[in-house]
Amino acid sequence: MTVEIKVPALGESVTEATVGQWFKKPGDHVEIDEPLVELETDKVTVEVPAPSSGVLQDIKVTEGETVNIGTLLGTIAQGDNATQVKSVSKPEKSNNQSAPKQESQTLAAAPENAPSVKQAAMPPSPAARKALAESNLKAEDIKGTGRRGQILKPDVTAAKATSSPKAQKPSILSKTAVARTAPEEVFPVPSSEMRAPTFPVDTAREERVKMSRLRQTIARRLKDAQNTAAILTTFNDVDMSAVMDMRKQYKELFLKRHNIKLGFMGFFVKACLQALKEIPAVNAEIDGADIVYKNYYNIGVAVGTDKGLVVPVIHDAERLSIAQIEAEIAEYGKRARDGRLGIQDMQGGTFTITNGGVFGSMLSTPILNAPQSGILGMHRIEDRPVALNGEVVVRPMMYLALSYDHRIVDGKEAVTFLVRVKECLEDPQRFLLDL
């Protein structure tokens, strides 16, 4: 019996995926639930498990292909068929590979009269071979005028003249050569994103890598956000003394009690929650002609991974303690680095915090995580001289940036939001009093 392997549901709003590596070859024995193939989606990479035990019979899609939910990936032969299938699948494969080749050879030969002995396919002449390689023409498309139908240089020249002109590889001599044809992309690539032709000598020293689906998604979504929202950034600075003192004082006790390190993120999430409650527009989104205010607070925390930036979401953060928030962030960070973040982990965010400070950023203007309307940028903490009560003192300072969608967040609201965040951080007692 044959069992079909199909693309499983990949979570809400995910409709397609790119096929990654197959872990098994046709003919390999597989156990039920054993990972068969990788699928890369906008958000995560998932492994498709074998729906049953047996022998992998057929692979219908190859690495790099785009598939939709329910697309047939391959088949598994169950039970007794299994061994039989194994022997069948091999010749099938070799047929597939050799068939087109043979075909092209016979086509190229084009014998003019029936010869007594089988005549060999005449390869194109040496010059014709080079001309073919440099054109978009195939040997099969050209009628050779040489002996036994051999394609000669003039045949290629003539065929080139009649066929549509096509992008030629740029020569080092002609810098203004025609643009390269678009490589196959998951998303349509606007021509403006196509690179101008380069010198082949330069191309040789470049590395061309296919953008991962995650990277393409990041690129597309960032640009969409910029194209849609009226993004504006407001800045403030915060004296981190109070938070740092508190951390210093309680870090050991906190660790002992909650089994998690007391970091800064917990404070920032809490401070943002405080500000979001006061300025609901920052936690809202636009839906057509409506504004949707959300009375729940799902805070996304941007995490850098080797594949790109991902933003897992702390759901209902307002119900969590600082310890719980810290624990959740730590867990997400670990899973993100291991590539084990699930799609549901990254959905439903209402506001985002991004911390460029860990990399040493002094100041930045974050781009909104659409369709959200606000994103807080944290930066590095450094000792800076500040004037306090008429005196210059050194304080651990951090610049804060709030990028917001000016379509629904007014300047006053944005500034107030950031001031509130600042106040909460400078005086964490406000958390207690809900101020």
Place this chain on the structure above:
Amino acid sequence: MSGAYDLIVIGTGPGGYVCAIRAAQLGLKVAVVEKRTSFGGTCLNIGCIPSKALLHATEKYEEANHKFADMGIKVSPKLDLKKMMTFKKDGVKGNVEGVAYLLKKNKIDTHIGHGAILSPSRVEVVPTGKESTPIVLETKTIVIATGSDVAGLPGIKIDEKRVVSSTGALKLNRVPKKMIVVGAGVIGLELGSVWRRLGAQVHVIEYLDRILPGMDLGLAKEIQKILKKQGLTFDLGSKLTGLKSDDAGCRLTIEPASGGEVTRADADVVLVAVGRIPFTQGLGLEEAGITKDQRGYIDVNAQYQTNVPGIYAIGDVIKGPMLAHKAEEEGVAVAEILAGQAGHVNYEVIPSVLYTWPEAASVGKTEEQLKQAGTTYNVGKFPFTANGRAKVNRTTEGFIKILADKETDTILGIHMVGPNVSEIIAQAAVIMEFGGSAEDLARTCHAHPTLTEAVKEAALAVDKRAIHM
């Protein structure tokens, strides 16, 4: 950067200088780096070209001694070895100057000195001469064409006087009484022939049980038979196990390759001609992270690019036959690839030639290769004894052998021993490059009376219908 080159070629042997010229033709800004004070590499300076000068001159001497009389020419030739060496030197000079002229004509900058790769875009040149300051050249791409060096034998020191490599064998200042050649490859047989013609007793030792390994066995046997008749002696399936040399001469111990009784031999000069190895010393490969295979050949992909983008390699430093013309083809291909064209070398059709007299030449598959691959084929063989021109010239040794696919008649290999076959092999390469059949060759009109008619007759013989046999 106005000072940066598009391409720097390291080495100006046949691969390097041809690559540089082709690249310059295609509009690239090119420089070459050469460690010798003259261009042309091993081939022009201490390889193909000087050996051909000596082979030509000594064959004339041989003819004057042994063949003129039959033609009614009475002479008593006397050897002036010094003058013969000058003849050789002048020939080399003419050739290397020709390369210098071509480089200049193509506006290629030349840097004499040792080149080392600092990075894919920088080449250091330490100018030849003692107190010189290294210069650094900037470039977009680099082609390594540093060629090969003589392979030695473990425990045997080549002093280029008594124990010589091809380099020393090209400039002996007197004819040795007895010469032992270690290695029955092309170099050993050619240089062995040179000194045999000048009067040396030449004995060839070969580890394998055949001469000319890699060439068609039938051809190798024929050439061995002829060389034997000329006075060369052979010790096949033997290995050199010891060599001592002093002013009195060389004393060798030789053993069967499979082990056994030791025999001793004396010689005035021993020529070690056991092959060549890729030369990449001091090039900075390790620093640049360029990988080589176990035998020292630089790894390249189908575009001749090493594992380091922007750095390419051609010729003897990469795998394949160590032949000047193979390097040239690769030089052209890589230059065209760099210029955005489709550069390609057809390794199925690379001729190889042995410049003894008579000569031997091959292109395509040998019978042994076809048998091993299980290909069925027809053989068309035609001896020069049946060729009119060869007969009147009394150069009737040898044959032409064509191997054609049994089913399709496509020519798979052509092997020849005979007069001037180094020239005749070109038409074999052309027909094979076009994928031609034996019948195509048989139906091509060949001029009469010429030696090339033997090719046509061999093609006819594939279909068992040779006219003159």
